[in-house]
Amino acid sequence: MAEAQFKVFRGEGAKGELFEFPVEVTEGMVVLDAVQQIQSRHANDLAVRWNCRAGKCGSCSAEVNGKPRLMCMTRMDELSLDVPVLIEPMRGFPHMKDLVTDVSRNYEINKKIRPLTPKPRETDGTYRMQQEDIERIQEFHKCIECFLCQNVCHVISDHSVKEFAGTRLLIRIASLALHPLVTLKRL
Numbered sequence: 379m380a381e382a383q384f385k386v387f388r389g390e391g392a393k394g395e396l397f398e399f400p401v402e403v404t405e406g407m408v409v410l411d412a413v414q415q416i417q418s419r420h421a422n423d424l425a426v427r428w429n430c431r432a433g434k435c436g437s438c439s440a441e442v443n444g445k446p447r448l449m450c451m452t453r454m455d456e457l458s459l460d461v462p463v464l465i466e467p468m469r470g471f472p473h474m475k476d477l478v479t480d481v482s483r484n485y486e487i488n489k490k491i492r493p494l495t496p497k498p499r500e501t502d503g504t505y506r507m508q509q510e511d512i513e514r515i516q517e518f519h520k521c522i523e524c525f526l527c528q529n530v531c532h533v534i535s536d537h538s539v540k541e542f543a544g545t546r547l548l549i550r551i552a553s554l555a556l557h558p559l560v561t562l563k564r565l
């Protein structure tokens with residue numbers, strides 16, 4: 379069984395340092411497995427968010443070797459294990475503890491986006507939509523709100539620009555603006 383070294387950021391409120399841990403690597407393992415192994419064997423109080431383990435919930439976002447990644451979707455065999463694997467929290471959000479950051483800014487901005495105001499139902503009580511109009515916004519609905527795009531956005535990280543919503547929320551606005559039942563003009 380191969381062994382890898384991991385360097386994991388630990389600390390609170392942006393103060394912290396990297397701690398090195400050994401990880402036993404098995405076939406098919408992803409980075410989240412390694413972090414959970416560290417948590418169970420060496421650092422029971424390591425703070426890390428995860429939920430679905432399938433790239434669907436967006437909660438395991440972190441920086442792996444300096445790149446924005448979902449830990450549950452980053453396979454260990456994609457990484458060079460000759461040097462320690464670096465695991466850090468998303469740097470674009472206020473740090474809370476270890477690998478956990480405060481992403482509440484996204485939810486606050488989301489509340490300011492006016493919701494869909496659909497046009498009235500047909501006389502038979504249904505809505506009628508063209509398939510091509512439905513398909514136009516399908517892609518926007520694939521966003522899992524991992525906020526990795528917000529994390530690496532240089533406009534957001536330039537703190538002098540407070541109003542910019544960021545890519546995730548522009549995608550949400552686009553999905554509302556292009557909705558087949560839309561009545562509200564957003565531009």
Ligand code: FES
Nearest residue numbers: 429431436438450
């Ligand atoms: S745990 Fe849900 S996306 Fe990784």
